[in-house]
Every structure is written in structure tokens, then in C-alpha cells.
Amino acid sequence: MKMIDFGKIERKWQKRWEKEKAFAVTRNQKEKYYVLDMFPYPSGEGLHIGHAFVFTLGDIYARFKRLQGFNVLYPMGYDALGLPAENAAIKYKEHPMDYNKRTTANFMKQQKAMGWSYDWSRIVRTDDSDFYKWDQWIFLKMFERGLAYRKKSGVNWCGKCQTVLANEQVVNGRCWRHEEQEVEVKQLEQWFLKITDYADELVDGLDKLDWSERAKKLQRNWIGRSEGTEVDFDVNGNLWKVFTTRVDTLFGVTFLVISAQHPELMSLVTKEQETDVRKFLKKIKSTKQEDMDKLEKEGVFTGSYAQHPLTGEEIPIWTGNFVVADYGSGMVMAVPGHDERDYDFAKKYQLEIKKVVEADKLPFSGYGVLVNSEGFDGLKSEEAKNHITNALQMKNLGRKKKAFRLRDWLISRQRYWGTPIPIIYCDKCGIQTVREKDLPVKLPKKVEFGKGNPLLTNESWIKVKCPKCSGGARRETDTMDTFANSSWYFLRYTDSGNNKRIFDSKKANYWMPVDFYIGGPEHITMHLIYARFYTKFLRDLGLIQIDEPVRRYFTQGIVHAKDGEKMSKSRGNVIEPLKIIEKYGADTLRLFLVSVASSDKDFNWSDKGIEGSLRFLMRVMKHKWRAKKSDERVEHYVNKSIKEIAEDIEYMKYNLAVIKLRKVFDVIESGCSKKDMESFVKMLSVFCPHVGEELWSRFGKGLVSKSSWPKFDEKKINDSIEKADEALSKTVNDIAHVLKLIGKGEKVYVYVLPQEVKNYDEGFLSEKVGLPVKVFAVNDSKKYDPQGKSKKVKPGRPGIFVE
């Protein structure tokens, strides 16, 4: 049997699509639909199987929407700036710029080999200064509005990356890129973006998004909004703010604790306590980040006292290792009677414990009825919160307040291959922004790698005139976090060639928001938070009208190796898409990837499985497509599958869609109308576009990729046909069963109800059973029925006699 040369067919159609720019789109009257795959980092390794999977998911959806008549924007680009590129380049002793050019070309070639239907005319790459110019522009706009600022604080430093990291890039105290690398906290002055200004909106906006509950929950957790009260405590005439979610326990406060990392800590420390406090701070500094979470609560008295805002009592202020410095105000009120942590601390240092909520046993951290709380006794915790906050408000010593776990985004990176931060330091004028007309600040090509930030090695790039006084000044050598680029690239696609503006608002407003975005779950608390922040900011600049960049976010599963293990070079179980394409063809790979499991679930690679997909495509390709009239049965199956497959695709149940596709093929294989053939090929083409085009070219006009999704006729869907089919195959089984029991037979007689005779084709039965089969209607007076089997006949269940 001859193998079909899928490679040849695939190259032929890929060329054709390219030549005709089949998937390039512009704004038009049709309803738009924006499908987006996360732009990849163009690694030198090329496409991996994960890419093959996700991008196939997106491509199928984009093709489907296109056939449905939408004006589909489905772009592609390269997240080419960033540490991996720089590290890879260092490793291969090649400049990142050259390295990227090479790897991107290779990447693109592989993507084309997969048959993905991108609008290649809109390609965006972040290492192009035409792109990152706008990163810088956004930064300037943020700076103007006070959203980009420089601050000295404890920041996460990864020794392997040789740069600081954002909060989001620290996983369990380790670098997100180096599992083995513990993150160090360094006190450094760095650039931050004030994402916290949008924290509230970032939480509220989630409600209207079509994201999985899981994804929304993750973001909510990450932003971590809690609503409470800010209470002012007077310390020697200065008001110190304290955030609490439990003001109802305000009368149970017996001490305050200020974070040991609080910048103002020393101003509270009295002379007598100074030695103790310093000793304590020293001890804390020497503990590793890693051990921090297992640490016992410890603290030292500062010597200062605060005044209770309602009772006027003197409350000692301690400093402790368990208070987070940059959450709330870095100082907490301790209510040992109703908080376990405070209780432990109070026990350890013999501090007073008060009961202010009725409870059998302390500590009790639940809600209840207030006691020992002056005029608030008898109130329930929930109502007491409001009453006490009001009381504080009257004295102007407290107010409602929301606190967030989200921190401002640290975007400085001490590395070369990122967007230069457009800032100039002048000894005379201080921090100056680069003038808009001087953008982009291009990365200098000449730098030395290997010792700290490479940008520091190009003095002539660093030296610059101050934009204000024209005196000697120096450029900022930090570059931006790579996530800055990905925070808005989807907007650039809407007008990627624009060299005057970041994008044309009309175009962006037409295409945005992204209707369907596919990516991994790991991006929910990084990329997707940043992207939402940037979008809101650009909206506030008046550039776009939308509030949210992504309407529907779909998280795909992970492709594991055969045994369920992680794919890795060291294990030698890596599946390379290109090799698979060579062996089986891209369509087979595509089909296999989406038919194993539901797209949101992880699944394991299987060599057997892919052969199953190949077998199916071979069968389809070898089939002699000749049109004849479709009977009722064929029409039923075809129409039903058109309906159901569309639903399955819509809900990303590609695996189920494929099953149905296989089923229709079983039915139409024995012959169908031209229209039904076309319907099948159209549906198939979404999953296997090359095979689709090839078949289409035999009987359709133009490209199947640009045809339309078949329409189904509800009236042709007739489930009783399916029932009759089931009854028929049951009968075949029954006959086989009987034959098995009696050993052998020569002739089979089947007795059916008169109205069902048409469902039982003698030829079909004979073929399946392998013996001559004679069908009689039960009311046929001339029937041959020596054992009276026709008397047992029921609807859908014929009588059988074998002799």
C-alpha cells in the first residue's frame, strides 16, 4: 500500500496560503474576532511540543471563527527581549541581536510547517526598536502621571539572573527561572510601576470576564484585597497608622507591633532600648529568606507607647519579625485575646491578654458578641466594625480602608537585553526623562558580556547630555522587565506598522478586546495582571475605550512525555514537533494533539496514539470521493455533526469534535452527496487544514480555509434513524451471539415488524454476519419460521432463527 506524501501536500498549501496572503486581515464591515496565542520567546531550540499544542488550539479556533464569517485577527510575534535570549547568546558567543535573528527565522519556518493561519503581515518583535520605543513612551507617560517612580526598598535579587525580580517572579522564595536559586533581599533603589493604583479596579473588573473561576480566583488571591479600618495611634504627638480587618476587637489591643523592616522603626526606639533593638535587627538580617516562614515570632520592646484612640490607654509598641513591612502600614495592632499570632507573642513576652469578644477559651478569632468594649458591648462583631469605625471617624482617628497584597511592580532589571528605561541622571538637574522626540533609546550593540550589567561597559552610550541643562549626564542602565513588552503587544498587533504612534486608536478600538486568548495557567498571576494594568492605563490616556484586554482566557493543559513525566533533555524523552511532522505530517500531529484529551487537561504523549490519527487521515485521503444522493440516514448524521461539532469547538472540546468527525466519516464513507462531502471537508479542514485543502481542491472552489462553516438543517436531524441503526447493529450482535452458541449455521432468518422492514437490509446483514440472511415481516404469511421465533418480536427487537 502506498504511503501518502503528506509533506508534499502540506508544503503545497502552505505556499499557496502565503502567496495569497490568505489570512491577512484589515478592518471591514464584518464582525471582528480577535484570537490570540501568547507570542513565544524564539528559543534556539525551536518549537517544542507545548508550542505545537497551544498554537494548534488557537489555530483551530481561529479557522473555525473565520469559517463562521468573522473577520478574524490571528497574529503572531516574538517576545524576543529578555534574559533567556541574553543568556543563550552568551553561551553561544553570539550577540543577542544576531542570535535572535537566526532563531526567529527558524522558529517562523517551523510555525509555517504546522500550518498555523497567522496574519504574518502584522508580525511584531519586541527586540525591534520600533516596538520597544513604545515601551519607553508608555514609561514616560506613566512617569508624567506619577505611576513610574524610583524607590529604595528591599527587593528580590537572583544571583543567577544577576538582576532584581518582581514579586510575581519569586516562587516560594526562589527565582521563577532558577528553582535552585534562593532569592536574596537587597536594599536597592529601583524603578517601580504603580500598579497598586489600579488594584481595586483589577479586582472588580474580574467579574465581567469570561475566564475560568480558577483563573479569577488566582488573580483575586494575588491582588488580595481586604477591607478594614485604618486606625491612627498617637505616639508622642505623631499619628501612626495601623490597618486592621478586625476593629471590633479594638478594645482588646494590648500592644502594637511594628515591622522590623519598617523604614521609620528607629524613630520609635528609645535610648534605653536601642541596644536591644539593634541586636534584634542584626539577628533577623542573618536569617535566611528560606527559613523565614518557619521562624518563631520574636520581638523587642521599642520603649515607646501609643495612645489608644478610644480609651486613651498607654499601649507599648514592640517591633517584631512577623510583621510584613510593606503591607498596610507595616504596623499592626495586637489583640492577643483574638488572634493566635498575637496570643503566642503575648504569652512569650508576658503581655496583657484581654477578652473583648465572648468566648469560652482564648484565643478566639471568630466573630461573636462584644464584651469589655465600653459602649459597644453586646454588639455583634459585624455591626461593631461599623460602629467603632464611625466612632473613630468622628474623632478623625480612623476610617474605612482597603489593603492589598499586591505590591507595585518592580520593573528595573540589571541586564542588557531589555528595553532601556528612558531616564537620564544629571548631577545638577536630578532625574530627567528622555524627551519624547529622542525616543527610542536604542540598545547599543557594542557591549561586553560577563561582568554585571553589560550596558555599564559602553561608556559612550551611557554618557549623554542632560535634556534640561545640556550638561554632562548619564543614562539609566537598568532595562525593563520583559513583562513590560508583553503587557501591551496585543495592542500593537492592531496596527503593527505604525511608525508615528503607538497604534491608531480607531484600529485598536475595532479589534480590541482580545476575544479569545490561550495560554498557560502560570501567566494568570503575572502577564495577565500586568496586561490588565497596562490596558487600563492606556485607556486612561484616552488611547482605547476598553477596560479589559482579554474577554475569554483559556488555559491549556501540559503535554507530558509518554510515561507522564516531564519532558526534558536529561531524561531523553523530548518529542520534537519537527521530527513528528517529518514522519507523520503536520495534520496528523495537529489531529493527535487535540484528540487525546480535553484541551484544558494535561495529557501524555503516545506513539500509538499518533499512529491512530495517521490511520484516520490515510483513510480519508484514500477514500474515493464520488457524489451520489445522500439518503436520510447520511443526512441525519451529517447535519447532526455540523451542529454538535460547532458546539464542541466553541467550548474547546476538540477531542469530542474529533470523535464526531470520525463518526460522520464512517457514515459518509459509503457514499453521500456533494454537499455532504463538502460539509465534512470543511469541518475537517479546521483541524487538518492541508488535507482539507487537498480534498477541497478536488471538488470545491477556492480555498476551503476561506469558505464557510456548513449550515445544518434541523429538520434533517432525526434521532429515530440513529435508534434504528442501533437496533440493526444489536441484531447483528445477536445473530453473531446465537451463531457462537450453536456452533455453526447456514442460513439466518430475521423477523421484524412490518413498519421496520426497511431498517433491516438483507445485503447489509448478510455481509456483516457472513451468512445469507433473509428478512421477513412478521405478518408475511409466506415466511419460513419453523420455531415460531416471529412470535417474540418487539419493536426494535427482531426475532432470529438460524439453521
Add this chain to the structure above:
RNA sequence: GCGGGGAUGCCGGAGCGGUCAAACGGGAUGGACUCAAGAUCCAUUGGCUUAGUGCCUACGAAGGUUCGAAUCCUUCUCCCCGCACCA
């Protein structure tokens, strides 16, 4: 600790109140074709039983709701994933 997601036949994986001994794929077994192999096609693939039937046991474990549960509820066990002294 908090929150989320899982556990289905030899395997992968559908199903998410009846039509379920459970789609589809893979594997295995038997058969057809063939000199043979491969490919292809057909049948079987929980147990017992029977001229096509009937029964039993099954969807992590144990209970419960229901006329009826793989599907709903409760508890438990195990796995995966987020956050984690956030006041």
C-alpha cells in the same frame, strides 16, 4: 492553615441524575485477506449464565438523598496546583 482541581475498564480518556458494563482512541485476543509479514477489515475484550436472555459485581472509600447515582449531598483517603505569619 486557606483556596482551587482531580481519582472512571488493560491504558489514555468521555460521560456529570434514568436510554451506562460506560463514547472514542490505543492495546490485547480471535477471525478474514496474504506464501508470509505489514496495512486493511470484522468480532471479542468485568463475572456467571442463556439460541440473541437474565443476574451479579463495578466508575478512590464509607455513608446519605432519590422510584432511580459514575453523575447530587456528607465525611474520609490519596494526588496535583495556587497563596501562605497580609493582621
